Amino acid sequence: EIVLTQSPGTLSLSPGEGATLSCRASQSVLSDYLDWYQQKPGQAPRLLIFGTSSRATGIPDRFRGSGSGTDFTLTITRLEPEDFAVYYCQHYDPSPPQGTFGQGTKLEIK
């Protein structure tokens, strides 16, 4: 079973700064199956990045995903006030269907 470990647990930054969020897998995973979500309080999660580096519909280009093997990164350049939220990485194994989420990184306003 793959375990995803996100770091840091909490990241305190100011609007306009850049953010780097890490997701480390306990074993190598296929890049096609690593995704990132944003969740704000009281809302359902929203897909940000799929297949490691592709932005979902409507996601601004200040969000960038990268990585391979066991190490994946979500980078947010020039933080906007609406970017402060909790971010989760997810790995999916298709056969049989099996999903795994990281524990989340809370991005808070400094």
Added chain:
Amino acid sequence: EVQLVESGGGLVQPGRSLRLSCAASGFTFDDYGMHWVRQAPGKGLEWVAGLTWNSGNIGYADSVRGRFSITRDNAKKSLFLQMNSLRPEDTALYYCAKQYYRGAFDIWGQGTRVTVSS
């Protein structure tokens, strides 16, 4: 409008059963895999169960395997989660989600709350 609407949550005693439903609209339901994801109060996301478009491939989290059953009715554009032998640790907001590219979930409902307590 692409939409998922969950229902069926509520307060239930430990050991009892509950059946969640998810009604889909705005997309070709039987083209996509579907999943249930839950979130305990104040906690992170936990994938619960998922199945392919034709129910040919089904998977469960270890925490629910043998107690929960995921099914779908493509004619009715609906997803279901039968939850048996409920435990207090099953208390959570349960989301249904549509699978997009590979394993990404691009559409989520607003969730239905399940509370397991005596």
